[in-house]
Amino acid sequence: MSGVGKVLLIVGGGIAAYKSCELVRLIRKAGGSVTCVLTEGGAKFVTPMTLAALSENPVHTTLWDLKNEAEMGHIQLSREADLVVVCPATADLLAKMAAGVADDMATTLLLATDKPVLAVPAMNVKMWQHPATRRNVAQLRDDGVTVMEPDEGPMACGEFGPGRLPEPETVLAAIANFGGGDPLVGQPDFAAEKHRPLYGKHVLVTAGPTHEPIDPVRYIANRSSGKQGFAIAAAAAQAGARVTLVAGPVQLETPAGVDRFDVESAREMLAAVEAALPADVAVMVAAVADWRAADLAEQKIKKDSSGEVPPLALAENPDILATLAKSPQRPGLLIGFAAETENVVAHATAKRARKGADWIVANDVSGDVMGGDANTVHIVTAVGSEDWPAMPKAQVARALIERIGQEIETGN
Structure with a gap:
């Protein structure tokens, strides 16, 4: 598989642990091998x-296996893998990892390993957003651990927000971004830097x-959540x-790995885009408002008793995509998005x-695409269109980046 031949999978204690079973199956299907470490919470x-049957390897649960520990088995486990994956990574596990705690099999392996570590968080939204968790995640990233962003949506506890475990297919793609091994079937090979399709x-x-x-x-806006654009930025960074x-x-x-600049209005976005040039590739995903108020009121516009609706004169915003197309610093590959309802x-x-x-890149937004987690897109080029099936937005992003990499490699 791309990036990893041998995965050491640490299964933390959370309701999302059931997804680890599907992840084991997908890694095996892609040609990788998996050895599982099950925490006390995960075993609940x-x-x-179950994990042994799916992985066809023994499952490790304790440091106190005298036969293995006579040979320092936990050290061997930590060194034999190509990648250590913590999935789900609970708030407790992340805290222990950040603090260097080693009080069970899983945390001892994590402290002893000299291999890359990928943590896949899953927890309640308030736990994910808590300052302590944010500090722990920042510390782990500073320490070189790759911490994925959780998905957003309804949770088993009944709340809604970021904290859901990403789908196993998304985790598999993240595993594919690490070096070594043979190409992963159906996924872009983002392994070593020199082989990353967008390196440099x-x-x-x-x-x-x-x-x-x-x-x-008050303001005029579109309904875009930004999820698709952020996913494309993440995939491009992973591609080098x-x-x-x-x-x-x-x-x-x-x-x-992404440099981010926040703006409010279309004119601010155009200025930031032009300041970022030159670029080899530009992917204009933002849902830029076509119009703005011609005259900005300095004070809040008030209703009066007459029932008259105050007039709102509109002015056209700059067209960022068309402006880039005409720019002397036009990117070599310029890609726009079109959100359409028919x-x-x-x-x-x-x-x-x-x-x-x-x-x-055209998508039908007549449903719940804007703000949702999936997308169905069509790639329209000079030679025709490609119709892609419905996919999670992260998967759309990876497929698009792979397609861009192929275009650059062929020099079109």
């Missing part, structure tokens, strides 16, 4: 027998909406690129020609 949700390239990404003020308290992300007002964590491919084809982009 999945059994050693500068990729510019815009994401999220823009807010165009009407008065000090230097990534500049210009983000509208969203509540998302900055992906690892005739998706036809509108995207016209938009590509009108704005001078190389590709348009």
Whole structure:
């Protein structure tokens, strides 16, 4: 498999532990091997027998196995793997990892290993957002541990927000980004730096909406969550690129290895994009408001008793994609996004020609795509269109970055 031949999987104690079983199956299907370490908490949700049957390897649960520990088995385990994966990584496990605690099999292995470590968090939204957890995650990243961002959505506890364990397919793709091994079936090979498809390239990404003020308290905006653009920025960084992300007002964590610049309005976004040039690739994902208020009210506009609706004159915002297409510093590959509610491919084809982009990534937003976790896209180029199946946004991002890498490699 791309990146990793031997995975040491540490299963933490949380309801999301059941997904570790599917992760074991997917790693095996991709050609990798898995040895599982089950924490005391993890054993409350999945059994050693289940993991042993799926991995076809013994499952380790304790340091006090006299036969193995006579040979320092926990040290051997920590050194034999190509990658150590902690999934799910609970708040407790992350805290112990950050503090260097070694009070059971899992934490002792983590302290003893000289191999890369990938932590996949899963916990309640308030636990994930707690300052202590944020400090622990920052410390782990400073220590060289790769900590994935959790998914956002409804949780087993009934609350909603970031903290859900990413789907096993997403975790598998993250595993594929580490060095060594043979190519992973169906996934881009982002292994060693020299083999990363965008290594040495500068990729510019815009994401999220823009807010165009009407008065000090009101604004015009689109419904974009920014998730797709942030996922593309993350995938580009994992593919070896230097990534500049210009983000509208969203509540998302900055992906690892990405330089982020926050803006509010379309004109601010254009200025930040132009300041980031030159770039080899630009992916304009942001849902930029087409119009802004022609005259910004200095005070909040008040209703009166007349029932008259105050007029709102609009002015057209700058077209960032078309401006880039005409720029002397035009990126070598310029990609726009088209959010459509009907005739998706036809509108995207016209938009590509009108704005001078190389590709348009078109998606149907008539459902719950904006703010949701999945997307169905069509890649419209000069030679036609490619229809992709519905996928999680992170998977769309990886597939798009792989497609961009292929385009750059062929020199088109």
